[in-house]
Amino acid sequence: MRVEHIGRATLYLGRCEDVLPTIERPDAILSDPPYGQKLNTNVTGKSVSGRKPGSGRPYAILDKRRKTAAGIHSTGVARQFPQGIAGDDKPFDPAHLLEAADKWLLWGAHKFGQRLPRGRTLVWDKVPTGKVRDQGDGETALCSVNPDAALRIYRLLWDGVCVGSAARHEVTAGQQREHPTQKPESLMAWCLSFLDLKPDSLICDPYMGAGSTGMAAVKAGHRFVGVEVEPMYFDAACRRIDDAQRQGDLFLQGAA
């Protein structure tokens, strides 16, 4: 197991089942675990590369500049991820997360919601574009705080695997994709607002991926603990959370 301390964040390279019992009890778990959807992460799509799915070299970087539908000149890259997503080959069981914190907000409720207690439904609408998305046009989360409160929707166009050269909006255009199911940082920041948190709370993402939850948490001034089992995603999370923390601190200094 590797541990990195990055300002207010502590990141573990390892299995969360091993790490969670050893750490301070978090105030909330905010996570996007493997959904059990057997996602093929080795496909960039013809719209990006013109290659047949899976024909690229490992970690292929495919860069094609063109004017997108939204009029944006994208300079981003699309990538293939032959290492896939650990645990995505079987249904996800959230039981151990429900024991690890009193407050939780978990994405993937449309896949494993029947294994969760009652919770408030949150929806991410990726905005239909006419293009068929492998990962669907939206996702749902359940939140343990205020379970009877109204359903809320976050609407943010997200091109999924076509982030980068085929991206049609300002959020992903020009960015490098770090993870096959990367969540927008702004979506995770929105999630924090439903968890009724005090300043300097400890937020945990046991299935951290490339670290979008951690970026949102440290920028909001919280402490963060993240766990990721795949070294390449872990390294991306370390880098992205470090950058986010510097940006957040600069903002706070400017405001003081």
Ligand SMILES: C[S@@+](CC[C@H](N)C(=O)[O-])C[C@H]1O[C@@H](n2cnc3c(N)ncnc32)[C@H](O)[C@@H]1O
């Ligand atoms: C759906 S992805 C999370 C993506 C993340 N939200 C992001 O924005 O990058 C789930 C992650 O959990 C990791 N994972 C799977 N099993 C794990 C385990 N037992 N412990 C820690 N991480 C695990 C996978 O490697 C994958 O990166």
